[in-house]
Amino acid sequence: MVAEALRLDAVSRVYGESGTRVTALDNVSLVLPQGSFTAVMGPSGSGKSTLLQCAAGLDRPTSGRVFVDGEEIADGSEAALTKFRRDRIGFVFQQFNLLPTLTVMQNVTLPLKLAGRKIDRAGARAVLERVGLGDRLDHRPSELSGGQQQRVAIARALVSRPSVLFGDEPTGALDTRSARDVLVLLQEAVQVYGQTVVMVTHDPVAASYADAVLFLADGRIVGHMPRPTADAVAAQMTHLGDLVGV
Numbered sequence: 508m509v510a511e512a513l514r515l516d517a518v519s520r521v522y523g524e525s526g527t528r529v530t531a532l533d534n535v536s537l538v539l540p541q542g543s544f545t546a547v548m549g550p551s552g553s554g555k556s557t558l559l560q561c562a563a564g565l566d567r568p569t570s571g572r573v574f575v576d577g578e579e580i581a582d583g584s585e586a587a588l589t590k591f592r593r594d595r596i597g598f599v600f601q602q603f604n605l606l607p608t609l610t611v612m613q614n615v616t617l618p619l620k621l622a623g624r625k626i627d628r629a630g631a632r633a634v635l636e637r638v639g640l641g642d643r644l645d646h647r648p649s650e651l652s653g654g655q656q657q658r659v660a661i662a663r664a665l666v667s668r669p670s671v672l673f674g675d676e677p678t679g680a681l682d683t684r685s686a687r688d689v690l691v692l693l694q695e696a697v698q699v700y701g702q703t704v705v706m707v708t709h710d711p712v713a714a715s716y717a718d719a720v721l722f723l724a725d726g727r728i729v730g731h732m733p734r735p736t737a738d739a740v741a742a743q744m745t746h747l748g749d750l751v752g753v
């Protein structure tokens with residue numbers, strides 16, 4: 508039996524008041540096993556980012572429950588939620604979100620510092636070597652290419668050994684080759700290191716690196732494709748677009 512890394516039980520997220528109400532997530536339930544790589548796709552506005560934010564504890568569902576590694580995301584204070592995220596969640600954004608004044612090494616060790624954990628420089632160096640940046644430790648983000656910056660962001664997300672690594676279009680700002688490097692890295696995190704990765708993407712090629720694709724439309728899960736190929740994903744997206752009229 509493979510353990511569960513992520514569980515959503517009937518999660519809904521409603522924005523706004525009556526009149527402007529938007530149901531961004533509508534009663535979504537899912538279970539992802541440890542060591543899986545899942546892509547989340549769907550038309551614009553289908554709820555992909557909201558799903559990721561609720562699953563990662565960056566946003567609170569209106570109703571329903573989220574479990575990471577079997578433990579429910581704290582429903583308590585902001586501080587408790589922050590601790591939960593720091594201990595269990597890694598997040599990679601489209602725009603890297605590195606701190607420009609810090610070096611590569613400082614960026615990567617910052618989460619450990621903020622969490623009051625021991626700074627394991629050797630561990631951080633090993634992760635940076637793994638992402639191919641072992642010789643760039645003292646560089647600033649502005650001295651790196653977009654692909655290299657995203658690899659720093661991935662190293663920063665991996666250094667605290669999160670239960671789940673979330674990516675919100677992590678290849679969205681990269682050229683084809685850099686995107687491929689990042690996707691191979693995420694695949695390796697899953698296949699070699701047993702990490703669990705959940706990635707939102709608009710790109711069928713990026714999605715084809717995952718073990719499975721979840722399709723969202725109107726805040727609901729409307730499809731699941733194991734062993735995706737780029738062509739099959741593109742065909743399914745066209746079909747979804749026809750269904751929801753985009």
Ligand SMILES: Nc1ncnc2c1ncn2[C@@H]1O[C@H](COP(=O)(O)OP(=O)(O)OP(=O)(O)O)[C@@H](O)[C@H]1O
Pocket residue numbers: 522523529530531549550551552553554555556557558
């Ligand atoms: N803070 C917010 N306030 C009000 N409505 C919101 C807010 N965030 C998202 N929404 C709405 O919730 C729905 C889902 O948005 P979400 O960003 O999750 O979609 P998405 O699938 O990630 O879209 P995209 O592919 O365009 O990034 C949309 O209708 C959006 O307008």
